[in-house]
Amino acid sequence: MMRTAILAAGAAALMAAPVAAEDKPVNLRFGVWVGANHPLMQGTAKWMQAVEEASGGSIEFTLYPARQLGAAVDHYDLARDGIADITLVNPGYNAGRFPVISYGELPFNFKDAVSGSRALDQWYRPYAEEEMSDVKFCMAFMHSPGTIHTTAPVSGPEDLDGMSIRPANGTLGNYLSGLGATTIQASAAEMRDLLTRGTADGTASPYSSLVTWGIADAATYHLDMPMYAANFVYVISPMAWDRMSAAQQEIMGEYCSSEWAGNIVELWAEEDLKERAVLEADPAHVFSAPSEAERAAWLEATAPAVARWREMVEAAEIDADAAETAMKAAIADNDAGL
Template sequence: MWEDIMKFAQTALGGILLLAIPAMSMAQEVTLRLSHWVPAGIAPASKGIEPWAKDVEAASNGRIAIQIFPAQQLGKAPDHYDMAKQGIVDLAWVNPGYTAGRFPIYALTEVPFMADDSIKGAKAIHEWYLQYGAEQEMGDVKVCFIHPHAPGTLHSKEKITSPEGIKGKNVRPAHATMARFVSLLGGGPVQVPAPEVREALSRGTAEAVTFPWGSMYDFKLTDEVKEHLDMPFYLSAQVMIMNKASYEKLSAENKAVIDEHCSPEWSSKVAQGWYDDDMAARDKLIADPEQTLNVPTDDEVAAWRKAAEPLLDEWRKAVEAKGGDATAILDGYVKSLEANDARY
């Protein structure tokens, strides 16, 4: 009798163990630390970064976990590239424009009046950069996806519809190229990270800001700036990068998941949520009687384009100084935008 009970128990235990083996094979194998510098609840994070991270986890059947550290918890916004490069974090969301001169090829994406669609533009930029600049400028990390907002614009305390309106104004620029543009137009660039813009405006340190539409609400700026230039002014395309050693440590199975999520197609997917939020914010501003959207005339648009031409000349010089073929790189960028129907 006792022997029969023991045999039954052993058989049952064996079955339990066999059933447990598949579950154990799905167990978490690695936790990746992802750092970014915007509040967790706003669109770039909640509708871009976080859904991407969750999809990586789901696609790996739980083998990969991604721990997200928002709002500069692990480091200042301009430090994020080096944080990933040095392995302080595994993944980092980087604004290359926060480090002037470091990524001269990528800086072409910052030149205004080039792209008018962030979803198609994300794919176009990713495809172009992989061919023309990623290895040269970001070869010490793995480029995962390009994450622009919908084309941003100029938001100001006073109405501005032409380049002349910048003269004498202090403007918080989105990135280094926009800072140079402000200077060319006779304004004073006030360079502070996005989370510090409201304070700069409220103190009068800045009188205008180049920002995506959604940032008016994300950073609570509608009481500070009520005039909005209604045109696709510029892009600021952030990049999700991964520490190379962190990637190399992954199993072949987990590398395949990361590779699938580091593609031009995923750049477009990630950009979609932020675009939707920006367009909703623009509609909300239109409906708000205290806010004014100013549409520039055709002559004013032409004047803006003309005023930006020196930025391309400066970009060419910066790229050529590093040994790059500026003509080929620019031609490749324009063709990629056109092929993806994202050229302004």
């Protein structure tokens, strides 16, 4: 367990938030499945500090990193059931359970993590009220757009035919399967072994994950175009929300925002750029930039994945046309598109 030692608000903070300072203190158990030193947690620490200071110290956090409260796939239910008060959720780990937000997993939509996170959050908020109705939605965000990293060159989609690739989520897996690849379901932690033994020919990852999981020297060819992003959300337990006063709820609502969705991934995005630069400087790594014709072929091949998304959303009685139009508007509003 790790206590957030960021309560240096003091008397000045109490004066800055006199109403919140009178509230009964609330300590929120914050469950995440990444490690405490993960780049996402650096941005999240700033968010926690901002909430604590705005509340005059009446809202505090205790962080439970590295799956201390449960497996990654269980973190939505941990919040729903009150086992944790706030959790990090990857909706893609719950295949088919959250079809609307999976639009954010479709290939070739976003250019970077910060603008993409703000667009995703802005778009998803009204849908979260229905799709995640048994928790209190806080914010949605994404990592830097990842690509495929392989043991042999890949430039056009035809190069994937016959290759075995580990996708980051089911949406990307369907896309890659449609191009002739065999998809391997495995965790990032398992990928180095699969690549070095020849069981897999590649993986879909952001650049930072190659270093985090020791994959960089096993997959030295990189498709030089942003392909996909994984979605994440922070959700609040309804029981924890009810423990908060109206003033505390107002503060949480202020900091559960599209602006902060972008803010918390800034350091993570910077880390990704640094790791890419390290690989670019290494002559053992090859970056393959698709030609215009190849790029058009990659984009054209997304049509079946979009159609599958529309079918899932319509089955959930959500207007797919309206949702897609709203997403495109949010991407334009935040200058988040490719």
